[in-house]
Amino acid sequence: MSEQRTTKQAFQGSLHNDPVIQRLFERVPQKVQDSFTEEQLIHLKVAVGSRGWGEHTVDIRGSFRGWKHRYYYVMLFGRNRRQLSPGQQHIHNLLSAGLLSVLLMGGLLLGFMVLYLLKSALGIDLLPNHSLGLWDWFKS
Structure with a gap:
């Protein structure tokens, strides 16, 4: 009491x-x-x-009238303070690995493009009579 x-x-x-x-x-x-x-x-x-x-950093809420009912929408964005369930953690790990793979592949592709353009600028021809057309595109 x-x-x-x-x-x-x-x-x-x-x-x-x-x-x-x-x-x-x-x-x-x-x-x-x-x-x-x-x-x-x-x-x-x-x-x-x-x-x-x-x-939340972004907290947008609203509602609108539909044909027969009212509907609401919510958009929240902020730091996640919740504990993830094992299933959510598994999905998070898969998505993180996928994103890391895409970023790594993009970085490698960009790196190879820069090397190819540098090779072409220096006049080095590794495969005679064969071109990707990247140097011509870059010059134009």
Whole structure:
């Protein structure tokens, strides 16, 4: 019982200024806001406080009316603070390996192109009567 009283005293007075409660009250009419007791606000803060509103670099939310229903959209972007499940970790590892492979192959291709252009600029002809046409493209 004394633990509840201490918690209640800690929140009393500053509870309406609390960011979680303010964010919640943005969506609640003033008449309903005034009807909450301090104890109810404490329980709301505990229940909703772990939600982590506004912690995203990009947080775009909206809604639109369709033929019969209203639809909403959400686009969030920010640092991932969640723990990945084993399946998600496996997919993450596969995607990371794929991205690394694509970047490595792109870098190798770019490196070979630069070497080929350098060879052509120096007039070195490794295969007589054969050209990729890259030097002609580069000169034009």
